[in-house]
Amino acid sequence: MDAPTRPSLLLQAADAAAGTQHYPASTLYVVATPIGNLADLTLRAIHVLWKVDAVACEDTRHTSPLLRHLGLDKPLIALHEHNEREAAATVLARLAAGERVAYVSDAGTPAVSDPGAALVAACQAAGYRAVPVPGASSALAAMCVAGDTEARGFAFTGFLPPKGNERALALKAVAARAEAQVLFEAPHRIAALLQGLADVAPSRRLSVCRELTKQFESVETLVAADAPAWLAADPNRSRGEFVVVVHALAPGVAPEDGDTAHDTMLKTLMAELPLKQAVGLAAELSGAPRNALYARALELKQAG
Numbered sequence: 001m002d003a004p005t006r007p008s009l010l011l012q013a014a015d016a017a018a019g020t021q022h023y024p025a026s027t028l029y030v031v032a033t034p035i036g037n038l039a040d041l042t043l044r045a046i047h048v049l050w051k052v053d054a055v056a057c058e059d060t061r062h063t064s065p066l067l068r069h070l071g072l073d074k075p076l077i078a079l080h081e082h083n084e085r086e087a088a089a090t091v092l093a094r095l096a097a098g099e100r101v102a103y104v105s106d107a108g109t110p111a112v113s114d115p116g117a118a119l120v121a122a123c124q125a126a127g128y129r130a131v132p133v134p135g136a137s138s139a140l141a142a143m144c145v146a147g148d149t150e151a152r153g154f155a156f157t158g159f160l161p162p163k164g165n166e167r168a169l170a171l172k173a174v175a176a177r178a179e180a181q182v183l184f185e186a187p188h189r190i191a192a193l194l195q196g197l198a199d200v201a202p203s204r205r206l207s208v209c210r211e212l213t214k215q216f217e218s219v220e221t222l223v224a225a226d227a228p229a230w231l232a233a234d235p236n237r238s239r240g241e242f243v244v245v246v247h248a249l250a251p252g253v254a255p256e257d258g259d260t261a262h263d264t265m266l267k268t269l270m271a272e273l274p275l276k277q278a279v280g281l282a283a284e285l286s287g288a289p290r291n292a293l294y295a296r297a298l299e300l301k302q303a304g
Helices: 009-018 043-051 060-070 084-096 117-125 138-146 164-176 187-200 224-232 263-270 275-286 290-302
Strands: 027-031 054-057 076-078 100-104 129-133 155-159 181-185 205-210 218-223 242-246
Touching: 009 043, 027 043, 027 084, 027 117, 043 060, 043 100, 043 129, 054 060, 054 084, 060 076, 076 084, 084 100, 084 117, 117 129, 138 181, 138 205, 138 218, 138 242, 164 187, 181 187, 187 205, 187 224, 187 242, 205 224, 218 224, 263 275, 263 290, 275 290
Parallel strands: 027 100, 027 129, 054 076, 054 100, 155 181
Antiparallel strands: 181 242, 205 218, 205 242
C-alpha cells in the first residue's frame, strides 16, 4: 500500500503544508533528499513521496530506509549511472500508464553531479513533464559558508578526472578561472586535490568543507599553499565527503599560472644562492611544494 491507514504525524504535517499542491499524473518529480541531516528533508518532498506511485532511486539500499522512516512503502526502481538509460524506459512505461514517479539520488539534488539528467531528458523527449522538488544541495551549502566576498555566482565543477594528464589539465583550468568554483572530492583523493591546488594556485583562497550538515561538519578557509599541511596535521580531517570552494579573484587580479607563480622569487634567490638552497628558501617562504619548485628552478636555469 502507498501509505499507512492512519498517516503519521509527520505525514499529517506534510499534508497540512503541501496538501493544496497539484500533482499532475504522468509526471516525473525530481526530489532533493538530505545530504546528511534527515531533518533537512522538506515537507513538500515528504508529501510528494507519499503521493507518487513509484520511486526511482540511485540505490535502493539508501532509499528503502528513508521511506520506512517516513512510514511509506513504494515500488522502487533502481536507476543509477550504470543503467540510467535502460531504467528510464521503465519509468517512461509507468508515466505512459498515467502514474506519478519520483526520482531521488542517494543524497542532495539529483542530476547535479549525480544520476538523473538522462532520465529527465528522456521524459521530456517523450513529452512528459519533469517537476523539481528543491531541497538540500552541498554546493549551495558550501558556498553560503565560504565567506567569499568577491563571488558573483559560481561555477559548478564537481569531481575532477581522477588521475593522469586529464586531472592535471583540469587543475590548471581551475586555476585559470577567476570566478568562484565548487569542487567535490572523495576522502581518499582529498590530499591529492589540495596538493594539486597548492601547486597551480598557491595564493588562491579555499574553503574546505567536510561532512556538511553532519555531526562532524567542519569548514576551514585558508590559502591553497597552506591546505596540504593543514590537512596532514590531523588524520580526522581526511575523513568524510568534501566540497571545496575555490574563491573568486578580486577584480583586476589575474589568475595564477601554476608553472610561473614563483618565478620572480626563484630568479631572485638563484641569482644569489646555489640552486638547492634557493629552492629550499623559496619553499619555506611560499609554502609551495619543494619538488615542484625544484623542477621549475631547473627549467629556469636551463632557459638561461
